[in-house]
Amino acid sequence: xxxxxxxxxxWLDERIGGGSLEEFLRHKKVPLHRHTIWYYFGGMALFLFVxxxxxxxxxxxxxxxxxxxxxxxxxxIMTQVxxxxxxxxxxxxxxxxMILIVFIHMFSVYFMKAYRKPxxxxxxxxxxxxxxxxxxxxxxxxxxxxTLAFFATKxxxxxxxxxxxxxxxxxxxxxxxxxxxxATLTRFFGFHVAVLPGLATLLLALHLLLVQRLGMxxxxxxxxxxxxxxxxxxxxxxxxNFLLRDxxxxxxALxALxALAAIFPWxxxxxxxxxxxxPAGIHPEWYFLFMYQTLKYLPPKILFIxxxxxxxxxxxxxxxxxVLVPFLDYKHGFGRVTRFFTGLGIFALGFIIVMSGLALF
Amino acid sequence: xMRRFSGSSxxxxxxxxxxxxxxxxxxxxxxxxxxxxxxxxxxxxxxxGRPAKLFSSDxxxxxxxxxxxCHGGDRTDDSMNAMSPAKGFRGVPAKAQVPQFxxxxxxxxxxMRKFNPSLRTDQVSEYFTSVHGKRLKQxxxxxxxxxxxxxxxxxxAPSDPRASVYPTNxxxxxxxxxxxxxxxxxxxxxxxxxxxxxxxxxxxxIAGGDTSxxxxxxxxxxxxxxxxxxxxxxxxxxxCHAMNEQLFEKxxxxxxxxxxxxxxxxxxxxxxxxxxxxxxLVGTGPKAICVTCHVKGDNGYNTAQKISEGxxxxxxxxxxxxxxxxxxxxxxxxxxPAKVELTSxxxxxxxARVAVHSFNAADVLKITNQGVEISHKAYEAGxxxxxxxxxxxxxxxxxxxxxxxxxxGLYFKIRRSERG
Amino acid sequence: xxxxxxxxxxxxxxxxxxxxxxxxxxxxxxxSGVVATLAAFVYPAIRYVIPPPVSEATNLTVxxxxxxxxxxxxxxxxxxxxxxxxxxxxxxxxxRAFTAVCxxxxxxxxxxxxxxxxxxxCHNGIYDMQGRNVSGPPPRPLAxxxxxxxxxxxxxxxxx
Numbered sequence: 039x040x041x042x043x044x045x046x047x048x049w050l051d052e053r054i055g056g057g058s059l060e061e062f063l064r065h066k067k068v069p070l071h072r073h074t075i076w077y078y079f080g081g082m083a084l085f086l087f088v089x090x091x092x093x094x095x096x097x098x099x100x101x102x103x104x105x106x107x108x109x110x111x112x113x114x115i116m117t118q119v120x121x122x123x124x125x126x127x128x129x130x131x132x133x134x135x136m137i138l139i140v141f142i143h144m145f146s147v148y149f150m151k152a153y154r155k156p157x158x159x160x161x162x163x164x165x166x167x168x169x170x171x172x173x174x175x176x177x178x179x180x181x182x183x184x185t186l187a188f189f190a191t192k193x194x195x196x197x198x199x200x201x202x203x204x205x206x207x208x209x210x211x212x213x214x215x216x217x218x219x220x221a222t223l224t225r226f227f228g229f230h231v232a233v234l235p236g237l238a239t240l241l242l243a244l245h246l247l248l249v250q251r252l253g254m255x256x257x258x259x260x261x262x263x264x265x266x267x268x269x270x271x272x273x274x275x276x277x278x279n280f281l282l283r284d285x286x287x288x289x290x291a292l293x294a295l296x297a298l299a300a301i302f303p304w305x306x307x308x309x310x311x312x313x314x315x316x317p318a319g320i321h322p323e324w325y326f327l328f329m330y331q332t333l334k335y336l337p338p339k340i341l342f343i344x345x346x347x348x349x350x351x352x353x354x355x356x357x358x359x360x361v362l363v364p365f366l367d368y369k370h371g372f373g374r375v376t377r378f379f380t381g382l383g384i385f386a387l388g389f390i391i392v393m394s395g396l397a398l399f
Numbered sequence: 400x401m402r403r404f405s406g407s408s409x410x411x412x413x414x415x416x417x418x419x420x421x422x423x424x425x426x427x428x429x430x431x432x433x434x435x436x437x438x439x440x441x442x443x444x445x446x447x448g449r450p451a452k453l454f455s456s457d458x459x460x461x462x463x464x465x466x467x468x469c470h471g472g473d474r475t476d477d478s479m480n481a482m483s484p485a486k487g488f489r490g491v492p493a494k495a496q497v498p499q500f501x502x503x504x505x506x507x508x509x510x511m512r513k514f515n516p517s518l519r520t521d522q523v524s525e526y527f528t529s530v531h532g533k534r535l536k537q538x539x540x541x542x543x544x545x546x547x548x549x550x551x552x553x554x555x556a557p558s559d560p561r562a563s564v565y566p567t568n569x570x571x572x573x574x575x576x577x578x579x580x581x582x583x584x585x586x587x588x589x590x591x592x593x594x595x596x597x598x599x600x601x602x603x604x605i606a607g608g609d610t611s612x613x614x615x616x617x618x619x620x621x622x623x624x625x626x627x628x629x630x631x632x633x634x635x636x637x638x639c640h641a642m643n644e645q646l647f648e649k650x651x652x653x654x655x656x657x658x659x660x661x662x663x664x665x666x667x668x669x670x671x672x673x674x675x676x677x678x679x680l681v682g683t684g685p686k687a688i689c690v691t692c693h694v695k696g697d698n699g700y701n702t703a704q705k706i707s708e709g710x711x712x713x714x715x716x717x718x719x720x721x722x723x724x725x726x727x728x729x730x731x732x733x734x735x736p737a738k739v740e741l742t743s744x745x746x747x748x749x750x751a752r753v754a755v756h757s758f759n760a761a762d763v764l765k766i767t768n769q770g771v772e773i774s775h776k777a778y779e780a781g782x783x784x785x786x787x788x789x790x791x792x793x794x795x796x797x798x799x800x801x802x803x804x805x806x807x808g809l810y811f812k813i814r815r816s817e818r819g
Numbered sequence: 820x821x822x823x824x825x826x827x828x829x830x831x832x833x834x835x836x837x838x839x840x841x842x843x844x845x846x847x848x849x850x851s852g853v854v855a856t857l858a859a860f861v862y863p864a865i866r867y868v869i870p871p872p873v874s875e876a877t878n879l880t881v882x883x884x885x886x887x888x889x890x891x892x893x894x895x896x897x898x899x900x901x902x903x904x905x906x907x908x909x910x911x912x913x914x915r916a917f918t919a920v921c922x923x924x925x926x927x928x929x930x931x932x933x934x935x936x937x938x939x940x941c942h943n944g945i946y947d948m949q950g951r952n953v954s955g956p957p958p959r960p961l962a963x964x965x966x967x968x969x970x971x972x973x974x975x976x977x978x979x
Binding site: 609611612637638639640641642735736739743746749750753797798800801802803804805806807808809811812815 | 842844845846848849850851852853855856858859898901902903923924926927940941942943955956958
Binding site: 096106110119120121122289 | 856860863864866867868869871873879900
C-alpha cells in the first residue's frame with residue numbers, strides 16, 4: 039500500500055512538482071498550547087463549505103428557480119427523489135452550522151489576536167468571506183419560496199432601501215424590481231450558485247494561501263510566556279497528526295448533520311403568496327436576529343435620522359471597524375490599545391449573544 | 400313719519416333677497432340647478448331642518464332631484480310661495496298614502512327610464528300583494544310602508560353597504576318592528592324570529608361577508624313580503640340547496656310530508672334558527688330527529704340506523720387517516736400529496752350528508768363506502784410515511800456506527816503514531 | 820514533539836497503562852470505518868441522482884384524459900397539482916378545462932349535460948362554458964386552463 043502511494047506521488051511530483059507540497063506538508067507545524075482547540079474551527083468551516091458545495095450541486099439537479107416551480111421542486115426533492123430529504127436537510131442544517139462555526143472561528147481569531155502583523159490580509163480576506171457566508175445564508179433562504187422565506191426577504195431587502203443616496207438603486211438591484219417577485223428569486227439563485235461561489239473560491243484560495251505561507255499565529259499571552267521561558271515551545275506536525283484530528287472532527291460533524299437531517303428534517307412550509315399578509319411574529323434567521331432586535335429598540339427618530347438608517351449606519355461603522363482592526367490595534371503589545379480592543383471584542387460578542395437571546399425569548 | 404335707515408324697506412327686502420340668494424348659492428347642492436327647498440330648510444332648526452341636512456346623502460339628490468320632485472312646489476322660488484298648493488305642493492303624505500306617493504315615479508317606466516332603465520317598476524303592485532300591503536288597505540297603519548324599510552330623505556341604493564336594505568342590514572331593518580314585542584302586540588305572530596335568525600348559519604355567513612347568503616327578504620320576499628306557504632318551503636330552500644330539495648322531493652318524505660301538511664325542510668331544520676346540522680341529527684341516537692316520528696322496527700327506523708352507521712364509518716375512517724398523516728407530518732415526513740387525496744374523502748362526507756335527504760340507505764352507503772376506501776388509502780400512506788421515518792432512523796444508526804468506527808480508528812491511529 | 824509514522828518498535832504495550840491495539844488492528848478499524856462511512860455517503864448520493872419514476876414536479880401541465888375517453892357533452896374531474904380541475908367535452912366535440920374549485924365556498928363543481936353548463940351542487944351556483952359565474956352565489960368566474968391534444972393525450976396547461 040505504502041509502495042503504491044509512493045509511486046503515484048512520485049509520478050505526480052515529476053510533472054507538477056508535488057514534491058514541494060509533500061515537503062511543505064511535512065514541515066507545517068501547529069503550535070500546541072491551551073488555546074490549540076480553536077485552530078480546528080477554520081478547517082471545520084472549510085469542510086462544511088465543501089459539504090454545502092456538494093449537496094448544493096446535487097440539489098441543482100432538481101431545483102427550479104422560478105416562482106411557479108421553486109416550492110414544488112423542493113417538495114419534489116423532499117418527497118419523490120430518493121434520499122432527497124437527506125440532501126436537502128443536510129444542506130439546510132449545514133448552512134446554519136457553518137454560519138455558527140465561522141462566527142466562532144472569527145471571534146476566536148480575534149481574541150487570539152491572530153490578525154497582528156503580518157496576518158492583516160488574512161484577517162481582511164477572512165472578514166470578506168464572513169460577509170459572503172452571510173450573503174449565502176440570506177440568498178439561499180429565499181430559494182424554497184415559502185411564506186417565511188418570502189417575508190423575511192422582503193423585510194431584509196427593505197433595509198437596503200434605507201442606505202442614503204443609493205438605497206433605492208441597491209434595493210432594485212437586489213430585488214430585480216421594486217417588489218420581491220419571481221425575478222428576485224431567480225436573481226438570488228444566480229447570486230447563490232454562481233456569483234457568491236466564485237467570489238468565495240477566490241477569497242478562500244487567497245485566505246488559505248496566506249495561512250500556509252505565514253504559518254499559524256500564537257496568541258500574545260502564550261508568546262510572552264515562551265519568550266520568558268515559563269512555557270516550552272511545543273508544536274505538532276500538521277500532517278498527519280493535526281489533520282487526523284481534523285478529520286475526526288469532520289466525521290463528528292457529519293454524524294451530527296445526519297442525525298439532524300433524519301430526526302429534525304428541515305420543513306417545507308407553505309408556498310409563498312406575494313399578495314397575502316405577513317404571518318405574525320415574522321423574523322429573520324437567527325444569525326440576523328441581533329441586528330433585528332437592535333432595530334426594535336431604537337427609537338423611531340433621533341434628531342432627523344430615522345431608526346433604520348441609524349441602525350444601518352451603526353452596524354456599518356461597527357463592521358468597518360471590525361474589518362480594519364489589524365490596522366487600528368497597531369501597538370500589538372500589552373498596552374491599553376490592545377486591552378481596549380479585547381474589551382471591544384467582549385462587548386461585541388456579548389451584544390450579539392444578548393440581543394439574539396432577547397429576540398428568541 | 401318715515402324712518403330713516405340705510406335704505407327704504409323695499410331696499411331692505413331686496414337686500415334680504417340678494418343675501419338669501421347668495422346664501423342659497425353657497426348652500427347649493429352639487430347640481431347646477433337651483434334648489435330653494437334645501438337652501439332654506441337646511442338653516443332651520445330641529446325637525447324642519449333635518450330632512451334637508453340628510454338629503455345630501457340621498458340617492459334622489461344625487462340624481463339631481465329636489466324635495467319638490469316628491470313633495471311638489473317650486474324649487475326655484477325663494478319665497479314661502481314655493482310651498483303653495485297653486486305651485487303643486489303636496490306636503491307630507493299620510494302613512495296610507497306613502498306607496499302611491501313613491502309610486503308616482505317608481506311605478507312609471509317612462510319616467511324611471513330616464514334615470515335607470517333596468518330598475519323594476521312593479522314594486523308598488525307587488526307591495527299590495529304582501530301582508531303589509533293587504534293590511535294597509537284594510538286601514539292598519541302600523542305596518543311597514545316604503546319609508547319604514549328604505550328610510551326617507553337619506554335613501555341609499557340597495558347595493559350601498561350603508562343602506563338599510565343592504566343584505567347585511569336587512570334583518571335588523573325588519574327587526575325594528577318584528578322584534579318589538581310591544582309594537583307587535585295584537586298581531587298573534589311570534590317576535591323572536593330575529594333572535595333565532597341571528598343564531599343561524601345564514602346570519603353567520605352574511606356577517607362573514609357572503610352577501611349571497613339568505614336574509615329575511617330572500618325567503619319572504621321584499622316588496623311582496625309574505626311567509627312562504629308550507630308547501631312552498633322546499634322550493635324556497637331549494638333555490639340554493641338544490642340537491643337537497645331534489646333528493647327530498649323524490650324521497651318517501653316528499654310525498655308523505657305534502658300529504659301530512661308538514662313544512663318540508665323546516666320540519667327538521669327549523670325556519671329561522673337554522674343551525675349547522677350535525678351527524679347526530681340523523682339516526683336513532685338521543686339527539687336524532689328521525690326517532691321523533693319513527694319507532695323501533697319500522698322501515699324508517701332501520702334506514703335511519705343504516706345511514707347513521709355509514710356516516711359514522713366514514714367519519715371515523717377519515718379521522719383515523721387524518722391523525723396518521725398528522726403524526727407523520729409532525730415527525731418531519733412530507734405527506735402533502737396524501738393529504739390532498741384525503742380531502743376527496745372529506746368531500747365524500749359532505750356529499751353523503753347531502754345524500755341523507757334521499758332517505759335511501761343504499762344511496763348514502765354508496766358514497767360513504769367510496770370515502771372509506773379513499774380514507775383507508777390515505778391512512779396507509781400515513782403508516783408508510785411512519786415506516787419510512789423509522790427506516791431513516793435505522794439508516795442513521797447504521798451510518799453513525801460507521802462514523803464511530805471510523806472515529807475510533809482515527810483515535811487509535813493518532814495515539815499509536817504519537818507514542819514514544 | 821515530532822512523530823515517527825512507521826515506528827519499528829514492538830507493538831506490545833510499552834507500559835503506559837493505556838490499551839494498545841497493535842498496528843494491524845488499528846489499520847483494520849480505521850480502514851473499515853472509512854470504507855463504511857464512504858459507502859454510507861456515496862450510496863445515498865448515487866440513488867439521489869437516479870431520476871425517480873415521476874420525472875418532474877408536475878404542477879403546470881397534466882395529462883387529463885386520453886382521446887376518445889370522453890363522449891360529447893360530458894366531463895371529467897381530475898387532479899391538477901393539489902386541486903381538482905374539470906375537463907369538459909362540449910356538444911360540438913371541443914374541449915374546455917377549468918379549475919373545479921367553486922369560487923363561492925370551495926366545493927367541487929360538476930358538468931350538467933342537461934344544462935350544458937357547469938354546476939355547483941352545494942348552493943346551486945352555475946357557470947357558463949366560458950367559466951363566467953352566471954347564476955347563484957359564486958362571486959367570481961372559474962379560471963380557465965388551456966387544453967392541448969398531444970397524440971393520444973389530452974394535456975391541460977395552466978399558468979403560473
